[in-house]
Amino acid sequence: MNYEQLLNKAFSELPTLSAEKVDFEIPVADSLIQGSKTLLKNIDQIADKARRSKEDIAKYLTKELAAPISINGAVLEINAKINAQNLNVKIKSYFDTYVICKECHKPDTHFGGRERGYVTMICEACGARYTVKSY
Numbered sequence: 788m789n790y791e792q793l794l795n796k797a798f799s800e801l802p803t804l805s806a807e808k809v810d811f812e813i814p815v816a817d818s819l820i821q822g823s824k825t826l827l828k829n830i831d832q833i834a835d836k837a838r839r840s841k842e843d844i845a846k847y848l849t850k851e852l853a854a855p856i857s858i859n860g861a862v863l864e865i866n867a868k869i870n871a872q873n874l875n876v877k878i879k880s881y882f883d884t885y886v887i888c889k890e891c892h893k894p895d896t897h898f899g900g901r902e903r904g905y906v907t908m909i910c911e912a913c914g915a916r917y918t919v920k921s922y
């Protein structure tokens with residue numbers, strides 16, 4: 788077993804592993820409260836990292852924040868005042884649930900499909916396939 792395999796084994800035996808430990812950084816929201824709205828200015832970067840569409844992430848945030856959201860070019864306009872910390876908690880939970888594989892903790896997943904309120908996660912790194920509650 789080489790060093791990398793040992794490392795992977797050690798990681799796979801940890802009950803909960805944060806993304807940072809496998810060298811993947813969840814992007815931090817670059818947001819600004821303007822009047823009664825919150826502008827999320829780096830949605831493109833977040834979507835790129837997640838390899839999801841910004842529409843998809845907007846849909847998730849709409850539900851989680853219980854606020855209408857519109858996409859204005861590269862900016863997500865949230866119709867509520869959301870502080871950056873709260874926004875980052877939601878973004879982190881999106882990555883934890885819908886991007887990072889629960890088996891190998893790598894971010895190399897895609898959606899296999901949605902059915903009856905569940906989304907199928909398929910991991911390209913380890914081949915895991917499981918469903919999580921959709922949004």
Ligand SMILES: [Zn+2]
Pocket residue numbers: 888889890891892893910911912913914915
């Ligand atoms: Zn995996």
